[in-house]
């Protein structure tokens with residue numbers, strides 16, 4: 001199975017810096033055999049205003065561009081919102097929903113997240129559904145809470161592939177990721193729950209939360225990839241993760 005690597009730029013970069021990062025990453029990715037062969041899938045999630053330059057910079061590469069949010073409605077009087085239909089029209093392929101920052105800072109509930117995931121799917125976008133426990137608890141309790149969140153956040157959504165990003169809130173913006181055993185336990189439970197849901201064939205479970213080079217190799221078969229934040233700001237670090245993803249894809253193919 002393809003190993004997935006995603007990068008959210010959140011609101012860290014200004015326009016010029018983001019455009020320069022797209023140019024550098026596009027150049028590095030064109031020379032990356034595993035990305036070119038489709039063994040490793042890369043997606044990039046910039047701010048809304050950076051979406052069009054990202055689509056232009058990655059055109060002709062397999063890199064897909066996502067949005068950091070999406071409206072629950074498809075059209076109408078919703079000042080400040082951007083619809084999934086318009087995102088799809090300009091070449092966006094994925095929409096992030098339910099990120100911990102949206103939930104905590106913008107009061108987005110599971111109900112709102114489910115409406116946004118549904119909007120993405122009905123317009124042909126792949127939701128990158130972010131899930132994770134708020135406080136550090138033992139892995140089994142985290143798995144239980146996160147699986148409940150998964151069921152609530154896809155309630156009523158049309159069928160289609162989703163990327164589940166397991167992001168324990170306490171590991172986001174931290175110095176280190178969650179311990180490997182913790183990630184593997186929760187990701188394994190999410191995978192089992194996902195496999196039970198109808199219409200989710202081809203879906204992936206990735207880990208995010210202070211992820212960077214050196215992590216993927218310790219997670220074995222329990223995750224399908226990583227969702228990176230700060231530790232992809234340096235393109236060299238991103239390429240190091242892509243190399244590790246390529247090694248994982250090779251191991252999986254050989255197994």
Ligand SMILES: O=C[C@H](O)COP(=O)(O)O
Nearest residue numbers: 008172173209210229230
């Ligand atoms: O969307 C990405 C995650 O929230 C991870 O961010 P971080 O790696 O900077 O902690």
